[in-house]
Amino acid sequence: MKNKVVITGLGVVAPNGVGLDAFTEAIKNGKSGIVFHQNLEDLNFSCCIGGIPQVSEEKKLEYLTPLQLRGFNSSGILYGCMAAIDAWKDAGLNVDPKSELDYDSGTIFGTGTSGVDKFRDAIYKLDDKQVKRLGSTVVVQTMASGISAYLGGILGLGNQVTTNSSACTTGTEAIIMGFERIQSGKAKRMLVGSCSDDGPYIWGGFDAMRVMTYKHNESPTQGSRPMSASASGFVPGSGAGAFVLESLESALERGATIYAEVLGGHVNSGGQRHSGTMTAPNPEAVQKCITKAMDNANIKSSDIDVINGHLTATSKDVLEIENWIKALNRNGKDFPHINSLKSMVGHCLAAAGSIESVATVLQLNGQFIFPNINCEDVHPEILELIAEEKIPKKILQKELRMAIKASFGFGDVNACVIFKRYIE
Amino acid sequence: MNKEELIVKLKSIVAPYIQDEVAFSNLSESTNFITDLKINSANLVDVILDVEDEFDIRIENDEMEQMTSVKAAMDIVTMKLADK
Numbered sequence: 261m262k263n264k265v266v267i268t269g270l271g272v273v274a275p276n277g278v279g280l281d282a283f284t285e286a287i288k289n290g291k292s293g294i295v296f297h298q299n300l301e302d303l304n305f306s307c308c309i310g311g312i313p314q315v316s317e318e319k320k321l322e323y324l325t326p327l328q329l330r331g332f333n334s335s336g337i338l339y340g341c342m343a344a345i346d347a348w349k350d351a352g353l354n355v356d357p358k359s360e361l362d363y364d365s366g367t368i369f370g371t372g373t374s375g376v377d378k379f380r381d382a383i384y385k386l387d388d389k390q391v392k393r394l395g396s397t398v399v400v401q402t403m404a405s406g407i408s409a410y411l412g413g414i415l416g417l418g419n420q421v422t423t424n425s426s427a428c429t430t431g432t433e434a435i436i437m438g439f440e441r442i443q444s445g446k447a448k449r450m451l452v453g454s455c456s457d458d459g460p461y462i463w464g465g466f467d468a469m470r471v472m473t474y475k476h477n478e479s480p481t482q483g484s485r486p487m488s489a490s491a492s493g494f495v496p497g498s499g500a501g502a503f504v505l506e507s508l509e510s511a512l513e514r515g516a517t518i519y520a521e522v523l524g525g526h527v528n529s530g531g532q533r534h535s536g537t538m539t540a541p542n543p544e545a546v547q548k549c550i551t552k553a554m555d556n557a558n559i560k561s562s563d564i565d566v567i568n569g570h571l572t573a574t575s576k577d578v579l580e581i582e583n584w585i586k587a588l589n590r591n592g593k594d595f596p597h598i599n600s601l602k603s604m605v606g607h608c609l610a611a612a613g614s615i616e617s618v619a620t621v622l623q624l625n626g627q628f629i630f631p632n633i634n635c636e637d638v639h640p641e642i643l644e645l646i647a648e649e650k651i652p653k654k655i656l657q658k659e660l661r662m663a664i665k666a667s668f669g670f671g672d673v674n675a676c677v678i679f680k681r682y683i684e
Numbered sequence: 685m686n687k688e689e690l691i692v693k694l695k696s697i698v699a700p701y702i703q704d705e706v707a708f709s710n711l712s713e714s715t716n717f718i719t720d721l722k723i724n725s726a727n728l729v730d731v732i733l734d735v736e737d738e739f740d741i742r743i744e745n746d747e748m749e750q751m752t753s754v755k756a757a758m759d760i761v762t763m764k765l766a767d768k
Contacts, residue, residue, distance in 0.1 A: 327700050330730065392745075395733055396726040 269351025269504030271343035275311025292481035307472035311497030334375035339500035340455030347502035364448035366419025370430035372610035375401035427669030431613025456611035458498030486600035497606030501614030524557030525677035550587035553676035571600035
């Protein structure tokens, strides 16, 4: 007998809102978190805009101790800790440094690169022959599993504590991995999510690839344009999203608030075969990932009310819509509603899947579909495939039962997860 | 710098790292950083760096190994300052 898995806690640190309340307000109102960054221009970036969560020094102290913040320079770990601790508390669980070790709870919290600014500091010191002056936290702030290591200690987690990394698929993959661990009975509770650093050393490689837009340095909030005819590349973002996943039994036992049920999901790879490459998805694998997720959740495509796409605002958006159509076998007016959070927060890279999944679950819980901004000129090839009304540009109050979310990452890796509204 | 001044300075340096408030308030020459103040061994590295910065000195690996108590720290700092 497989355990049912539900969501009992949410946390989010996003460019357009830090904390669940601010973020919910922001996505309902189509608030953009994209701004111009002078340091990017000073470094000769083509794309000088991006999304960075606003966190004051005072706010940091609500999550990390003054000692933890000494010599601390890892934005991703900060955002990850904030989102995760928020999710943990939101689930009605305690944060107590003296708590008993909890063997029933673990974490799978992903990232792409951790502590890149800390790493840069360390490299400069090291090249200056000052290796002895690095201090004690370079390793924990720059190791990939830094985020899960911080969380394991802060919360006293005794089940699996690990970090996954699969580019822009990371956050969605983490949800599925945690889901499977609870479903199979290996854990009662898993804190899952992902985080990403921000700034020039994370974003530079993408600028070099010319995949980010350089056309909106004067109009940052209009820069991220998923599904739009004038989409000209993605806008980089950062932050973190977190979920407390829990067996239904455990959630009911605790009397916890249940946001939604995780029905199932699937993770696969296109193997960079057929038209898949290191940076472009193999359409066959994408479609298979979506259909396998539906099989795993034991639902029909007609059950799906809303899609939260990967939709980065590059030329690949049309291909993604084609893939959804083929996988769901629905098109035109029969296609579900679809939106992309990237219009407001940009592409938060490793954090994208988790932040976007938080938005997806908030929709189910609040019975609304958040608007796509910067999509007044829907791409004509997309309009040939699906009805324009399926791409809401204003918030839509609607009865929703089932939402599907997918992420596709560099390396040709895919993840797709299905959430269902929970009704007692 | 006399002993009392040195202890006051060392006390302010270790303050952020201590895990035992009582031992910290009773800090004396005989206080051990690890067993009394419960400073973890990774953080002891940071204490040494802070001492280096505060007194503008450099502490070598073998000296660092000996610097487990307030007394040992005072001796090494005093010696380094005299050599300057």
